[in-house]
Amino acid sequence: MTSTDRRVVVLSTRDIPGDREHVVHNCEDCACPVSGERAARELPELPAAPLLRAREVVEVPLEPGYFALFSPHGGGGVVVVDTAGRELLETFAEPTPASSVVAGSPSLEQAIRTLVGFDVLHPVGRPPAPVFEPSTELTAWLHVTNKCNLRCPYCYVHKSEEAMDDDVAKDSVDALVASAKRHGFRSLRLKYAGGEASMNAAVLLHLHDHATALCRDAGLGLSAVLLSNGVALNGALVSALRTRDIRVMISLDGLGETHDAQRPTVGGKPSSALVLRTIDRLLDAGISPHLSITVTNRNVDGIADVVRMAVRRDLTFSINFFRDNDCAASFDDLQYAEQAMVEGLDRTFAVIEEVLPRRSVLGSVLDRGQLVAPRRRACGVGDDYVVIDQSGGIAQCHMEITRVVGNVRTDDPVSAIRSGQGVRNLLADTKTGCRDCSWRNWCSSGCAAATFRATGRWDVQSPNCGIYRAIYPRAVRLEGLRILRYARRSA
Secondary structure, eight states, X not given: OBOSSOBOOEEOGGGSTTOOOEEOOSOTTSSSOOOEEOOOOOOOOOOSSOEEEOTTOEEEEOSTTEEEEEOTTTTOOEEEEEHHXXXXXXXXXXXXXXXXXXXXXXXXXHHHHHHHHTTSEEETTOOOOOOOOOOOEEEEEEEOBSOOSBOOTTOOOOOOSOBOOHHHHHHHHHHHHHHHHHTTOSEEEEEEESSOGGGGHHHHHHHHHHHHHHHHHHTOEEEEEEEEOSSOOOHHHHHHHHHHTOEEEEEOOSSTHHHHTTOOBTTSOOOHHHXXXXXXXXXXXXXXXXXXXXXXXTTTTTHHHXXXXXXXXXXXXXEEEOOOOGGGTTOTTSOOOHHXXXXXXXXXXXXXXXXXXXXXXXXXXXXTOOSSSOOSSSSOBTTTEEEEOTTSEEESOGGGTTSEEEETTTSOHHHHHHHOSSOOOOOGGGSBTTTTOTTHHHHTXXXXXXXXXXXXXXXXXXXXXXXXXHHHHHHHHHHHHHXXXXXXXXX
């Protein structure tokens, strides 16, 4: 931005034409908000009240002369400034009227409006405050089978031949649609899971077709995703998924031996080549799969390779930390050390910086946290997330699927999970170690179930707190570099 008296650069996603801040939320396979696009925010008019720099603004150096700014107490998003823009910001270290700084310069006015719009500056007496958007979508995890063709050591499911039949599937959809209407939700999102959900494909497709008809009649929106290990999605199923607009999430924990070390077949054979074949098959069919990468001590050194592949193929991805569970208790080499995790993520971030996709990664590289929009809880457990097992049992969380709090044939699913006595998904600002932390609305205190398993308490910070604190500024840097690159290309 140029004026006759000084040159100031203040950039945001608004400076990338066509960039509607495409955001991939990090929990396609969990209870977190789903993937989507956020419209470019509108900048406020220049406030008449004196302006002040917001407290605890995170400042991260980019290339020489440029800095990324993130306001942890605001509404999310990163702003890039040059040295002159940084000096402009410091003008407001004490309350200062914007009019005295602008002095008739349109470019300076635009710069200040951007800083206010991204909560880096604020009118005196009106500091940034997070706006927590109410949920309008009910998400349901439908556990259509216990069967699986892999034996992943970190999986929480006790494998068996049990599978959901058509009657249970129909009753589940009936109960979910009725519950969504009763509780004022405007849309329903279904996650078809297992086990390996594709091993019960016929019921899955019947279930989806019934949900499509029922939601249409009820005036509800509907979206769906198949959560799969990607080993055996044949052409007929891929075609059926595309026809029905069912998205696909594929678990891929590395390339070659790195993936195979923690995702072997039932017979102990490698599966990575089969998964890559499925990814190609999906892409050929016009389906761009989302990749879910689970990080354990076994693969922490190899996640950078799969991220490089994903970025180069323009595939969305999410990084998820291993969650301890009863089924994985006998594998003592899965638990990761904090420093090893940070170092592994550093290597991954270096790969992203090397390739630097146009797509933002603020919502996909931070485990259960994100820097897209503030949240009071890390997920929807106990509020807008329902798990239904193969028998129609209702649970609060898929990690706690055996802790049933109702049944679709007798209970209202939303009421059941809201009144259940299982997972206590407390607000982040009520937890010890969180309530005074500037990142609390972004990590949202992490996974409640994992915290309880590690500490025996629901009301304390995540055991991954140190990792989150270390990697969040690195994510701000990545977003700053992305904005700088693509804004320059469009200039």
